[in-house]
Amino acid sequence: xxxxxxFLKAALxxxxxxSGLMADDYYKEAPQFHQWPDSKAARYExxxxxxxxxxxxxxxxxxxxxxxxxxxxxxxxxxxxxxxGQLIESIxxxxxxxRDPRVILGDWITAxxxxxGVLKMMVKDGPKAVAREVIVQIPALGAYSKTWxxxxxxxxxxxxxxADFLAKIDEPNHxxxxxLLSTGEQKDLDVxxxxxxxxxxxxxxxxxxxxxxxxxxxxxxxxxxxxxxVLPAIKSMADELKRTIYNGGxxxxxxxxxxxxxxxxxxxxxxxxxxxxMLAKECGVxxxxxxxxxxxxxxxxxxxxGNVPYGDGLPEGxxxxxxxxGGLTFAMAAAAALxxxxxxxxxxxxxxxxxxxxxxxxxxxxHGHTGGGIGELWRGTAMGVVRDKRKEQYxxxxxxxxxxxxxxxxxxxxxxxxxxxxxSYGQTGHTSGRAWGNYIPLIYTLPLKKLRIYGAPRTxxxxxxxxPERPWGTAADEIFLSLEPxxxxxxxxxxxxxxxxxxHASMQLxxxxxxxxxxxxxxxxxxxxxxxxxxxxxxxxxxxxGRFHLVVPLLKSKDARGRHAGVTCITGMFxxxxxxxxxxxxxxxxxxxxxINDPEESWWVVESALNAIGRAQPEFIEKHIDPLGxxxxxxxxxxxxxxxxxxxP
Numbered sequence: 001x002x003x004x005x006x007f008l009k010a011a012l013x014x015x016x017x018x019s020g021l022m023a024d025d026y027y028k029e030a031p032q033f034h035q036w037p038d039s040k041a042a043r044y045e046x047x048x049x050x051x052x053x054x055x056x057x058x059x060x061x062x063x064x065x066x067x068x069x070x071x072x073x074x075x076x077x078x079x080x081x082x083x084x085g086q087l088i089e090s091i092x093x094x095x096x097x098x099r100d101p102r103v104i105l106g107d108w109i110t111a112x113x114x115x116x117g118v119l120k121m122m123v124k125d126g127p128k129a130v131a132r133e134v135i136v137q138i139p140a141l142g143a144y145s146k147t148w149x150x151x152x153x154x155x156x157x158x159x160x161x162x163a164d165f166l167a168k169i170d171e172p173n174h175x176x177x178x179x180l181l182s183t184g185e186q187k188d189l190d191v192x193x194x195x196x197x198x199x200x201x202x203x204x205x206x207x208x209x210x211x212x213x214x215x216x217x218x219x220x221x222x223x224x225x226x227x228x229x230v231l232p233a234i235k236s237m238a239d240e241l242k243r244t245i246y247n248g249g250x251x252x253x254x255x256x257x258x259x260x261x262x263x264x265x266x267x268x269x270x271x272x273x274x275x276x277x278m279l280a281k282e283c284g285v286x287x288x289x290x291x292x293x294x295x296x297x298x299x300x301x302x303x304x305x306g307n308v309p310y311g312d313g314l315p316e317g318x319x320x321x322x323x324x325x326g327g328l329t330f331a332m333a334a335a336a337a338l339x340x341x342x343x344x345x346x347x348x349x350x351x352x353x354x355x356x357x358x359x360x361x362x363x364x365x366x367h368g369h370t371g372g373g374i375g376e377l378w379r380g381t382a383m384g385v386v387r388d389k390r391k392e393q394y395x396x397x398x399x400x401x402x403x404x405x406x407x408x409x410x411x412x413x414x415x416x417x418x419x420x421x422x423x424s425y426g427q428t429g430h431t432s433g434r435a436w437g438n439y440i441p442l443i444y445t446l447p448l449k450k451l452r453i454y455g456a457p458r459t460x461x462x463x464x465x466x467x468p469e470r471p472w473g474t475a476a477d478e479i480f481l482s483l484e485p486x487x488x489x490x491x492x493x494x495x496x497x498x499x500x501x502x503x504h505a506s507m508q509l510x511x512x513x514x515x516x517x518x519x520x521x522x523x524x525x526x527x528x529x530x531x532x533x534x535x536x537x538x539x540x541x542x543x544x545x546g547r548f549h550l551v552v553p554l555l556k557s558k559d560a561r562g563r564h565a566g567v568t569c570i571t572g573m574f575x576x577x578x579x580x581x582x583x584x585x586x587x588x589x590x591x592x593x594x595x596i597n598d599p600e601e602s603w604w605v606v607e608s609a610l611n612a613i614g615r616a617q618p619e620f621i622e623k624h625i626d627p628l629g630x631x632x633x634x635x636x637x638x639x640x641x642x643x644x645x646x647x648x649p
Contacts, residue, residue: 032400032502033365035421037063037100045420046102050109051138051411052076052119055418056088063096065089074411081134082123089122089131102421106403113154114143138411148398149444159183159444161413166429166438167191174210175438176429177217181224182442184450189224196221202232205240208250212272213434219279220451226461231285238280241273241295242288247312248298265311267299268374271327274299275453278334282452284463293471299331301472301636303350304480305604306532306574307357310369314607314638317574319361319506319533322368326378329354329385333453339467346470349481351385353530356483358383359393359499360531362401363507366417371424373417376404377439384446385454389483393499398443400501408440415440472636476602479560486528486559494525509534513541520550527554527565535561539568540576548583555591560602567592567608570615581615589616596627596646603639606631610642618649 037044037058044058045068053074057066065088076082089095092112096104112119117140124131141154149155163183166176172195180188200218205211215237222230244250250273252266274295281287302308306315308324332351339345358379366372380401387394408415408426416428416437425436449455458464470478479486485494502508512518513526513534518541526538527550542550554566570588572578595601595609610631613621621628624646631643 032363032505032507033100034363034367034507035365037102044101046105046407046418047420047426048407048410048416048418049105050407050409052109052136053411054082056105058096058101063101065096071411075136075138079134079136082121082136086123086125087127089124091119091121093120102407103403106406109138109406110144110402112138113141116140144402148402150447155444158409158413158441162415162429162441163188165413169429171195171432172214172217173429173432173435173438174213175217175435175442177214177221178451179438179442179445181217181220182445182448182451182454184448192217192221193225193227196230197227198229200230200233202236204233204236206237207253208241208244208266208269208273209252209434211237211241212269212276215276216272216279216453219276219283220453222283223279223452223459223461226459231283234280234283235285238277238285238287238291241277242291245291245295248294249312267308267310267324268322268327270295271299271308271324271331274331275327275334278331278338279452281465282334282338282462284461293468296335296467297471299328300335300347300350301638302328303332304353304532306536315532317533317536318364320364320368321357321361321375321379322370322372323375323378325354325357325361326375326382329358329378329382330453333385333455335467337452337455337458338465340464341467341469345467346478346481347467349478352389352483353481355382355385356390356393357531359390359397359501360504360506360509360533362397362501363505365401365404366421366423371422373419373423373425373436376417377425377436380405380443381439381446384443386483387447392497393501396500396502405440405443408437473603474600476560476600477604480532480564480602480604483530485525485530486557486561488521488524488528488557488562492525494529496530506533510537513537514544516545520547523547524550524553524562528557528559528562530561533574535565536568536573536576539565540573542569543572543576543579548579551579552585552587552591555588560605563595564602564605564608567595567605567612570612571608578615584615589613589620593620593624596624596631603636607638607642610639610646614645614648616649621646621649 042060047055049056053071053076054067055069057068059066067082067084067086067088069084070076070082091108117138119136119138121134121136122131123134141157144154145152163180166180169176177192177195180192196218218230218234221227222234249265249267250270252269277287277292277295281292302315306317307321308328309316329351332347332354335347336342336345336351339347342348361379366376368375383394383397407418410416410428414428414430414437417423417426419426427435428437429435446454485496487493523538523542527535529535551566551569554562557563570579570584592609592612596606628643628646631639634640
């Protein structure tokens with residue numbers, strides 16, 4: 001049966017991709033996420049089922065629900081009838097079958113809250129016991145609107161419940177102040193003022209994780225209020241980043257060298273430090289020019305080129321992000337807000353292409369180093385940045401992941417990812433320090449645009465600052481920041497307006513691109529897609545399927561993204577080998593050689609072209625000694641490295 005479902009899914013995806021029909025209209029039960037539950041696995045743990053207040057072990061057969069804990073003070077606890085070890089046969093007459101059980105559990109919460117909040121559980125004390133009905137009553141918050149979290153009474157209640165929860169805290173933990181500032185409500189601002197006004201040390205330092213995550217709220221608070229008592233703290237943190245910067249980035253827990261992560265960059269922390277420096281600059285704080293400029297350049301160059309890497313490396317392939325590319329969205333948002341060019345700047349474009357990565361990387365839900373929860377802190381909010389530019393994609397993205405946010409809610413209004421299934425970073429606002437869960441509900445408030453990094457207008461306390469027109473690359477590089485696909489033939493481009501989460505997130509697109517029956521036209525179209533990972537997948541499919549006749553048309557493309565895909569066929573790509581040497585023609589090498597000789601060519605294309613030339617014979621390479629010598633002396637090590645590879649033969 002599973003084999004048949006997989007075959008039907010693949011066939012439908014390919015048919016709908018070429019016909020223009022939407023696969024999610026016909027195959028709603030197809031797996032959407034990479035970590036689809038294994039029907040043979042002995043057990044899955046879910047530490048919290050949203051506001052119900054129980055944790056579950058899902059055991060075989062058929063994902064039977066066994067209670068593994070009951071939260072004190074929760075609706076489940078209020079029944080006085082639920083305890084660890086009991087089995088739940090059904091909830092409101094339904095069982096966990098056919099779909100991802102996490103999605104079903106989240107949907108049950110949505111359905112109950114839309115009506116009377118009643119969850120009728122058939123519970124028994126053991127496998128042979130007789131089941132009895134236990135009614136759990138959760139608050140009836142109403143149904144989500146079609147435009148949620150905008151114009152949605154339920155979303156408004158969720159926001160208010162969390163804000164009121166945070167207002168009871170004596171000292172802010174990570175994310176608390178940022179969320180309260182994001183609501184735009186005066187009473188929430190008053191809470192932040194109680195925490196910040198006259199209370200922040202002028203010697204406030206901290207490691208990059210803390211400055212990047214907690215420092216943002218201090219800057220946003222100043223830009224909202226002009227409270228000068230916090231400026232010394234902002235300055236102190238900026239100076240600490242000056243002290244610890246290394247090659248444009250930061251280690252996770254201090255200056256490099258440091259033993260953690262081999263002492264190099266840890267961009268999961270560093271990318272938020274760039275956001276902090278942008279906001280600090282807007283606050284009028286004196287930020288060291290070298291620190292500011294080198295960090296801006298270092299991180300800007302990742303936009304549109306793949307995933308932000310873990311350290312000081314080239315952009316990474318694939319779709320597992322760990323929140324770094326989502327974080328880059330807000331670094332670039334802060335840059336666009338700081339410079340007078342604003343929405344006309346390359347930073348606004350870099351923001352948008354980084355944000356839309358959230359859509360394509362969703363297949364790898366909760367997947368990543370140290371546990372995938374950190375990626376989800378930023379993927380949802382990052383996609384919210386392009387809500388107005390990719391409306392249908394944003395809608396399917398939010399609706400397809402709504403269950404996550406239902407399960408993340410606690411019975412008393414806080415948030416934290418339910419742990420288990422490779423999920424971590426679930427600490428709620430009940431704890432001090434890094435309460436990662438406080439960042440989750442920002443998806444509800446981002447559209448309100450009350451934070452500068454979320455699109456709020458400049459305030460009387462903003463200090464605009466002219467940034468470099470383009471900190472990396474040539475004018476040709478800006479196409480990699482575009483949300484419009486390139487033309488793969490005159491007047492022809494891929495229609496990405498039809499993309500939906502169920503059919504066009506990365507896992508689904510891989511099924512289309514890798515199908516042996518996919519047309520040449522579709523492969524050329526996907527090689528001009530807006531997302532680097534998808535373009536690389538098209539190049540990999542061209543190589544794997546031996547369609548080398550498509551490489552020259554790509555190398556001749558008027559769109560730099562197409563040319564890059566063509567060069568990638570020669571060099572190889574993430575989880576894919578380059579073309580066999582005997583298939584690389586003299587014409588291909590001549591086209592690649594022209595790229596490194598063109599001073600207006602995209603640097604990102606040149607970087608790959610230099611690597612491709614390294615596969616040529618020494619006689620061919622010798623003809624290009626002069627330009628290769630110039631690239632060998634380039635300011636950026638990406639291109640110096642490429643030139644060294646080209647010259648090695």
